Amino acid sequence: MEREILKFFPYGKFRPYQKEAILFAYRIISKGIVGLLNSPCGTGKSVSVLTAFFIAKSNHSAGKLFVLTRTRSQLEIFCRELKGIKQHSGKNFVASILTSKQEICPKAKDDERLKKLSYHDFIRYCKDIKEMKLNGGCEYYTNTIERWRLTSRAQYALLRLKVISPLLPDELYNFCKEFKLCPHEVSKALMPYSEVVVGNYNYILSEAIRESIISKAKIKIEGIDCVFDEAHSLPDYATGMFSDELSTITVDRALKEAEEFRIDDYGFIEALDHVVRKLGLEAKHHHKFDEEHLIEKDRVIMEIRKLTGLNDVSDLCEKLILIGESVRLSKLEKGGRPTSYIGRCAEFVYSWINANNKSHVFYSLAVKNGDKEDMYRIGFKCMDPSIAGNIINQLRSTILMSGTLWEFQYYIDVLGIRKTYEALNLPSPFPRENRLILVDRTVTTKYEKRSLEEYYKIAEHLKEITKNIPGRIAIYFPSYEVANNIIRSMNTNIPILKEEKDTNIVEVLEFLKSKDRCIITGVARGKISEGVDMTEEGRSLLLGVIVVGLPYPKKTEIHEALRAFYKTKFGENAVKYSDEIPCINALAQSIGRLIRSQEDKGIIVLMDRRVSGRFKSKLPEDIRKDIKGFKKFKNLIETLRKFTATF
The missing domain is CATH 1.10.275.40 (Fumarase C; Chain B, domain 1)
Structure with missing residues (x-):
């Protein structure tokens, strides 16, 4: 197996536990079962599962691989890894990259009206213009498809693509623009010849998209090996599709x-x-x-x-x-x-x-x-994410992977997975001494304890903590309401960028990169707390992450209904599944923004006395064993200063 791994693995050395991840993924694909892989961010999961697939494929124990991501940045990571594997191994494989039809449409690139459309409206516009209902049709589509078949121009482009794929979305756009072809239709046409398809969750979870794209490409769902990246978000994504x-x-x-x-x-x-x-x-x-x-x-x-x-x-x-x-x-x-x-x-x-x-x-x-x-x-x-499980149970094999996937049984239960499964929990490969986790036990955002006095106290502590972290800091709050109440009392000279409901991720990254010392604030489960790679040249941009309060789901009538629904389905696990695990996942995702490489160092401050209580025993061991709680705030600051003095 070592020789087979080296044939496809495109790097000179392995990260800690990376071989274990490759062997695990190979076993899941070869056996045609479900695998749950918990491996911290920055450990090379993407290239590991791709390497495992190509080994299994070379041994005739794999189908067609679908890699599903939530964001374009994650999609591009897999695309780059595929390029590396192809160059390193010399294997002549074809890969199809499916990104947002709107993002890659040549007409939308040139028309502000189309850029501003909701995706739903854009899809309808695309359908109408393809059917020649307006503006004389779409020249990019008619140059690509004629009488339900590829034009000779598109066939020639497809021959070239089979050789040079995979292409990043922008590369595919430029390639098709040169031929005046529709990038989306060309990507679809490439699918039947592809060993690997990279796209978003909808390509498998949405029945309409599955039927219109996968079935038309003559791909049987029973022959698909599937990887869900950032799978901790799969339950929410699945329910969101039907809300x-x-x-x-x-x-x-x-x-x-x-x-x-x-x-x-x-x-x-x-x-x-x-x-x-x-x-x-x-x-x-x-x-x-x-x-x-x-x-x-x-x-x-x-x-x-x-x-x-x-x-x-x-x-x-x-x-x-x-x-x-x-x-x-x-x-x-x-x-x-x-x-x-x-x-x-x-x-x-x-x-x-x-x-x-x-x-x-x-x-x-x-x-x-x-x-x-x-x-x-x-x-x-x-309230029921098992729509995802209904599909997963039909796939040849499935790998669910994330850096926060500790509670394996939770995902098996709520997703309704009935197939045989195996799970692997890999420890953090990063040096423990590079990370300091402190708990401020003098404050809380527990609902019954919230008051202007408590908010002011938290704001004063934040001011002192941020003053003693000589770099970029992310602060996460349990809600926008709590954030606004605290930030307005936090007087600091450090530049602050607040996450709003319409905040652009690119704007956040540019803000971080433009300043050596600054603060970004957001909410748990928000845009800047999950799935955002705050790095530059592989190194973390952050020196500190502060989590204010515990990000339990808000107590609302909807949440009470969810609890009751889970009580019916999962009995005594209802509160664990509806409250505890979502809270722990949100907390872990927030603090996971900090350490992204072996060289990174940083400070995590958890500002809620509940962290040192019963809640601590529910945390993953990787976090639990490094927590240091303080009943006196001045002692926390002293410990913080000693740690930053080593930088």
Whole structure:
């Protein structure tokens, strides 16, 4: 096996425990079972599973590999590793890289209107223009596909791609632009010849995408070996696919759209507007703002029927969805953005009607909208991630891997995995002496203890801690509400970038790279706490990570419903699965931003006295064994100063 590993492994030396990861992945693929791999960030998981696949493939014990990621940056990591393996091994394999159709579309690159479309609206635009419904069609598509077959130009490009693949998304875009071809269609055409396909979770989890892309490429799901990267997020991703929300902003725009285009909707949009506002006001009465209030599913449809006199709301929704298509085309022809708010409202209500009562909850909420009128929303949320397990059980083999995948049984249970599985938990390869973990036991964000006095105390401690960390620092809070209350009292001269709900990751990285000393603040489970590689040339950009409070899920009516749902499915594990594991995962993801290489050093400060209590025993051993708790804040600062003096 050593010789086979060296044939495909493209680096001169192995990181600690990397061979164990390769052998584990090889065993999973060869046996055709499910594998759960917990290996800390920065340990080379990506190249390990790819190496294992090619060994298994050379031994005729593998199918076609699908590598699924959440983000483009993760996708590009796998693409680069594939390039390295191809160059090192001399093996002439084909790999297809599937990225967002909107990001790689030549027409969208040149048209600001298309860039600003929601992905959902862009897909509809793409479908319409391919079907020649507007603007004379798409030249990139017609240059690629003619009468359901590849054109001679596309066939020639495909021959070249088989030799030079894999290409990074930007490389593929430039290659296809040179031939005036559609990059997405070319990538799809390459799939039947590919040993490896890299894309996002939807290519396997979404039935519609599976049918339109994988089935058309004549790939059988039973022949797919699949890797889910950052698999700790798979339960939330799976439920998110079957959840949706609609706001009064969208409904108001739909009302204006109906008037502008003289659409007879039988009073549907007015009725929907009335229902959303009525239910939103109820939520405001119960919880004020930003907290969901559970409602009966049938209330929305009964109210719409009552106000419109309609019996079959579902049938009307289907008709309005088609009308929405015409509105999109008309707007584009007039130089506007091809979006339809009537179509969006109809699609939402249609999905509401068809959502499963047993696995979904239905809610309303009120949102403070700055100085403008309050905004109201209704939505439905899926609580059952086992849709992912239904697919995983059909795949030839599956590897779920992450740096925070300790509780293996949790993933087996909530994802509904029934296949034989094996698990491997690898220790951190990074020197323990490079990382200091301190606990401030004098503060807490426990809900019952929250007060302006406690927030001020935390702010003062943050000011002192950050003053003594001579580098870049990330501070994570349990919620935006807690963050805002504390940050406004934290007077510091260090530059701060606050994560907002619309914060761009590129902006955060540029801020970090432009300053030797600065602070970024975010929330647990937010954009800058998970899946973001805050590194430069392989080294961490951060010297300190501070986690304020414990990131337990917020106690809401929805969360209580989830607990009850888990109680029915998992009995005594309900609280563990609904509260404890999500909290520990969020905590671990936040502190995992710090150490990314053998040379990195840094400080982690956990600011909540609960960490040193019973909660500590629930933490992974890698974290638990290095924790130092302090009842006196001055002693924490002294320990911190001694550690930074060694830098």
